Amino acid sequence: MRDAFINSLTELAENDKDIILLTGDLGFGVFEEFEARFPGQYFNVGIAEQNMMGLAAGLSLEGKKVVSYSIGNFASLRCLEQIRNDACYHDANITIVASGGGFSYGSLGMSHHTTEDLAILRALPNMVVVAPCTKNEAKEATKQLVSTKGVGYLRLDKTAAEEVALAQPFSIGKSRIFREGTDLTLIATGGILEEAVLASKELEKFGLDVKILGIHTVKPIDKEEILKSALETGGLIVIEEHNKDGGLGSAVAEVCMDHAVLPNKFLRIGLNNTFSSIVGSQHYLREQYKIDHNAIVNSVKKLCNL
């Protein structure tokens, strides 16, 4: 996804002198071409995220389209108040890019596990929160966030689901259907959608025809499709590589309750109010925390008494 992001940004910068890329001293091996081709539009601001976000606000209020880049929580939590006050309150034009959503940097430890960002950032007014599910979505999200006014958060995952031909074109705020089905809807955001796809194949063997809904935009969320899925399928299973509190599952539940739509079944699959002090690959940690495809299958079987 990171490559999709920088390639997309490079394409945009070819025709837009106002794009400014700030990095908090991360992106070794990623930004060299961008820096060489657009030297006046690239600044490595050092390991100083609060200043990076303040600079981004200042630049953007002068008409620049700013992209700030760091990894994991450094891009967001380290400078959260700057994001709230300087960026969101001032309707700045900034795309905050965090490489390494969820357990992407699983082996690096707790500091690098990005597992509360969606909840925290979606609480901020004037914020768009996007966690692409596929590489193509990462490319399109970059294009749309950078070209659209406002503050956006782009969470890039190391893993990505396969793109599906039948899914709708990418548009911020609109979910995409990766598989049609009627028995249940598996809803996921980010690269972990790949686990939902794998789970759906396994569930088929148990006679379950599940719909898969990819929600790349956690805020503003696609209420219409969530309500439709709640009403037209046998229930909603929400999967996220993120703590459950305030995450995608919460957002989906809010939509249902706000519209007094009660799904027949409802289950949130995510981290249970926890930090991981063990390390490992992204797939290993998904298994450990029971958010991988096997765990999804088991949870669904239990839910459906299969």
Added chain:
Amino acid sequence: MTNLGVSSHIASILSMADILAVLYGEVLRYKSEEPKWAGRDRFILSKGHAGAGVYAALAESGFFPVEKLKSHYQDGSDLSGHVSHKGIPGVEFSTGSLGHGLPVAAGMALAAKINNKKNRAFVLLGDGECDEGSNWEAILFAAHHKLENLVAIVDRNMLQSIYSTEDTLSLEPFAEKWKAFGWNVVEVDGHNHEEILNACKVKSKVENKPLCIIASTIKGKGVSFMEKNILWHYRSPQGSEYEAAMAELELNNA
């Protein structure tokens, strides 16, 4: 304003009143009838708790009617205790949480350099807020990128929220710190208009350095019982105290 609104921070406002008077009276380029004029100098009050001072300066400079100041702190007012830009012509940036102004001003100065514009970015900081690490991130950045169009003025009144700056987290040797970080530093009496004005005229461009003006001030300046008294960071002048304060200020003006 602080009397009608029963608001705090009068001493912080008096501390920087002379600096604002020089900035809005003689230094900053702006058009009050066209607040968003592209050629304006940018000014950010980083010590946002003294926002009433900026509102007053803007009203006196013609950005909006002086009458509006009476709504400060009142129910439904957009003149908030900490300076806010929404609906207030002339306020460049909203602050209130300390340590935010300098990075943003550095961003504005950088944009002006990129765009080859002549305008400067000014930011007024409290000395206490120099405890915030975000400032020092921006101080490093501004020197590294030779932002000679950036001016940071520090209201050095030596007091912060509970104790003096030196008893809380000592800043001294303060000027040396800025110098060591690569800034051009000028120290002035923050109540001497001529000294402030001359400092703002210093051409940092020659040295390709951002400019720091350390303005030595007295918190609560002009009202004897408020001067250097931390109580007046919080207390609102009411009744006889208000009358006594106004009488002293009138006398000073005469």
